[in-house]
Amino acid sequence: MSEQNPYQELSKLLGAPASKILPPIIEMIVDEKEIKIVLAAFPPATIAELADKTGIAQEEVQTMVKTLFLKGLLFFSKKEGDPRYYRVKTVPQFHDSSILWEGATPEFHKLWKEYTDQEWSEFGRVVEAFLPRPPIRIVPVGATIESRAKVLALDDVREIVNQARNLAVTRCTCRVVDGKCGKPVEICIQVNRAADYGIQRGTGRAITKEEAMGLLHLAEKEGLVHIVDNRQKVDHIICNCCRDCCINWKLPNPRKFVDPSRFQALVNEEECIGCQVCLDRCYFDAIVIEGQEPKARINPEKCVGCGVCTVTCPTEAMAMKEVRPPEVIPA
Numbered sequence: 001m002s003e004q005n006p007y008q009e010l011s012k013l014l015g016a017p018a019s020k021i022l023p024p025i026i027e028m029i030v031d032e033k034e035i036k037i038v039l040a041a042f043p044p045a046t047i048a049e050l051a052d053k054t055g056i057a058q059e060e061v062q063t064m065v066k067t068l069f070l071k072g073l074l075f076f077s078k079k080e081g082d083p084r085y086y087r088v089k090t091v092p093q094f095h096d097s098s099i100l101w102e103g104a105t106p107e108f109h110k111l112w113k114e115y116t117d118q119e120w121s122e123f124g125r126v127v128e129a130f131l132p133r134p135p136i137r138i139v140p141v142g143a144t145i146e147s148r149a150k151v152l153a154l155d156d157v158r159e160i161v162n163q164a165r166n167l168a169v170t171r172c173t174c175r176v177v178d179g180k181c182g183k184p185v186e187i188c189i190q191v192n193r194a195a196d197y198g199i200q201r202g203t204g205r206a207i208t209k210e211e212a213m214g215l216l217h218l219a220e221k222e223g224l225v226h227i228v229d230n231r232q233k234v235d236h237i238i239c240n241c242c243r244d245c246c247i248n249w250k251l252p253n254p255r256k257f258v259d260p261s262r263f264q265a266l267v268n269e270e271e272c273i274g275c276q277v278c279l280d281r282c283y284f285d286a287i288v289i290e291g292q293e294p295k296a297r298i299n300p301e302k303c304v305g306c307g308v309c310t311v312t313c314p315t316e317a318m319a320m321k322e323v324r325p326p327e328v329i330p331a
Ligand code: SF4
Pocket: 171, 172, 173, 174, 175, 188, 239, 240, 241, 242, 245, 246, 247, 248
């Protein structure tokens, strides 16, 4: 493969210049003409501009951009005038968009699994140096927070759903590719612009607020961790993550990418019967059961405030307490 190979070039633009697996992944779903369009789609360009840049006839470009949108390599915006198309920007974005393409084959998913097993850590190591702050954050399971007065809208997945203009459910790409945990797959909730995108592309199914609440309930019962964009207003997705398949936990330093919530688990020792149910629920090894009369104890260094341990405690001995004040989160 020469340095000029366009699949390698796109891999480099996605942030993985040394990848051996990403170029074949791209090549598997994009032919030689299509990759020209993808590479030309930055800065965002109209059909006429893409035709001009690539030498491909406008009518053909018109058909190709539709296909590339469905494959998850092109997006478009229509602020004013003709729509402008722009290419996928990062490996994680390409991971999520391409895996859900309805034409994706088991071989394609297998190659993504190879990528996440073999090269994803290295990608994380390089990218973490450039991140100003973690791009996503954990939102706690809210039912057992000790004082509801301390819960802001951005700490509460149900409030995020309540305030949403549009909602869709989509499949969890990590479990589509891996899936060894056996947890529900169609359970990630797209919010507003992401829901518009998913519904238009056919990768999201429109849902009501009641259905979204039902999915949150199922996620909590299954012990999945809620993760959202690390912004004040969630306008993208509520991910419901498992321990086994989630690519976030496979990064060398997950805390560089995922902020903990403002809460931590708190054990009421009077009520705790040392049954260990919470021990199995915690992904983060933050709980130990110890003492002559065994009780659960929380390691504050490890607890990320997901609240998953609180859901199934038989004596309601586990609650969540606020440990950090609301910080200034970018809009
Ligand atoms: S980040 Fe979590 S919910 Fe999102 S795709 Fe991965 S495991 Fe699924």
